[in-house]
Amino acid sequence: MAFPQDLLDSLRRAPDAIAFEHGDRRVRRGEVLDLIGRFAAGLRAAGVRPGDGVGIATGVTPEGWAAQIAAQTLGARAVGVREGLPPAHLAAVLDGLVAVVTDAERPELAGVPTLPIGPELLAAYEEPVPCGRPEDLGWVVFTSGSTGVPKGVTYRFDALAEFRLEQRGPVPEGEYRRFLLFGTLSSAVMVLHLQACLLAGGTAVIPEGLPDFPWILPRLDITAALVTVPRLYRILDVLREEKVDLSGLRTLTVAGSPVEPGLLAEGFERIGPALRQGYGQTETGKLTVLDTADVAKYPETIASVGYPVDGVSLEVRDASGRAVPAGVSGEVFARTARSFAGYWRDPAQSGTVLADGWVRTQDVGRLDERGFLYLTGRSRDVVIVNAVIHYTGPIERALAAHRDVDQAYVVAVPDERTGEAAHAFVVAAPGRTPDPAELRTAVAAELGEAAVPASFAVLAEVPVADSGKPDKAALRALAR
Template structure:
């Protein structure tokens, strides 16, 4: 790997790239893709990690922002990329002419040249709240990342790294979270295992003796369905890290029962990386923690604040604010959004939650995942949790759609438990008792499964569009 990185470093420099050059990374999941990103960092480039699923319009917008080169696996397989790149050089990681044949790495090949205060990477957010934003991270912040400095690892980090002996690498390397976790595996002496496509979950675990995997909530549900319905070998697993969207407490409890003490419930953002984790041993010792996302990492300072930015007492719900050395330093070409989120060294997560006396975080929704009915704000998270607490309901998702009388109306989509036939009136009554009549959904629609966006998260935009088309 070091030889491969060194070869790419020489190739990038030979192509005229220098510290501060902005390069777009449009690569799949391969050893070469990992190596070329690290090489770009060694050179000191600003790396723009293009995520899968970008629209052509968004791709055009990104490539118009002073991109010096595009690094890609195979330009011939990406005609839309070549068309939008125009005169920007396309450097193929698999090309015969570039990079030059790797040789023994010299000191200059592996000496990082990045400016500590300069931008090292721009990660694109999932776009779950609208157009994807670019989160800029300095080289200094990358150097402070909780996963990238083994000499600074805490006991919790070392425990997690020990479980990452064979880490399943799939999906995309452009994800800030995936990149830091594969680095955790490699720096802990583990192996990143790239399986053939298409992946077969959960059989892939046994096929490759996988010990660790990151997964979204919808994929976890599919794994649990398979394990529940047939004999599946998951005995190699040591860590299944679940993150990206809310996980109902009863499903976390079920996952622990079906898969054993391997499920880690984590919370983080593109802007910050991983913030909290609930370890399986903690859940086993206290099943009441099933509704939490664990405690903040030792590198994370966390508070809960009211709308005025004032700290709230333990147990009170408010917006979660965090401070950490490896957080992003601003949104790409968006000073207004940057000023909204970054405040005096703190990051406003725009997620709602509360901390208990032991430091465990319980999330209750996003500050902007709301439905405004008759000028009154209703957060989707609490309604979803109440609906999912009904014994007939497996999953629940709440959206708002325009309404001539009330401005917006609350609609709920529910995935029933196997064999159950939920009663819409009973579900409305449950919400009324728990949250009041004003929070009761106008419509309760049963669905077989939730649509999933390219990010791997539940696609609420698709749910909303299904209603607007009626």
């Protein structure tokens, strides 16, 4: 089935059901379908053709999502354009676009014409019929650019047709009855969950203003939500001090980076079976899930990131590219029909990640005999001290295991004496005061003296990037 035919069919089946809710506003599924048809007609009239690139520079609105689906219906390449991008990043995102859909009148963006949402763009209507060929690019999702200019992760239409909510088994009925939609429509994982909600007949609930976790969940009767690790930690901070009724929550997926095992165990205890940890990448979609049932059956898996979801194969390989047995660490490779097609206009980088249908995740880990994945670091997330490589992941875990530490992050910074030096930042556990001498001892005991960071700093909270992940670029700046 050509993408996005399944979404169009889902909207047609129940035209009077509510698709989006934002405060007092209710948008029915039939109205969303009408919006898609009007955007398709408006984009075609503006000269958009199959294979063209169309930017979506809107807030989190029904119109923004409808514009994206309309562009893809025409066989065009939809590209999310986030607010506040620095000029170099914006230029990379706008590269190759013929137009950008915007919320309101605004001048062209770096020479690319803008199409404001309004009566002129939405005047006509055409029945939306998917035109994209399976081998054509239908979506480009740009990374945060925390390591330089953002990379454009491209998806072909045949991969988009396979984009479902990756689970182990079918999605339970009612799980996505009310999904909390916030952040940005340029997030692949957020859009994936939104589409899962709509395909399941649910309602996407858009909060007014920034979501105040965890109180927003019962207040808006949310059954499904997606959070990053720093936001989970803030939720736990609240739940330690007061009771919040989360009994209506069916699934709270935490993604973006692994959760420290002790805090994940606390999350399972305080939030319950709705909490699950997901591991994946923009390039692959979700790869594994860990839930309370896994840990109840196999307690040691609390230190893992879970078991592969349906349609995913994982291998751990050594430096020569050979698969290694269970229990042996190496680089994690993934294979899935949902994987990306390559990086936008960067065949060299694409070639280092894609090989024979497999995606090189650049994460280091091991599989146990049951198939659960344990991450031990990132092949890129290293610090090289006196020509010796140290993965930052194990150092962070050694610090996070200390009783006085709630969160730990380690970054590499150039050093005149050693080439690079590791610098550690920790967030204190409630009511505790980390002692740098004790932290040094803890790392040395776990990993040896050579792995001990050159400095330690205690932060009230970790800076967070636009992607919702810990902002290691900001931490490197602090270290300097």
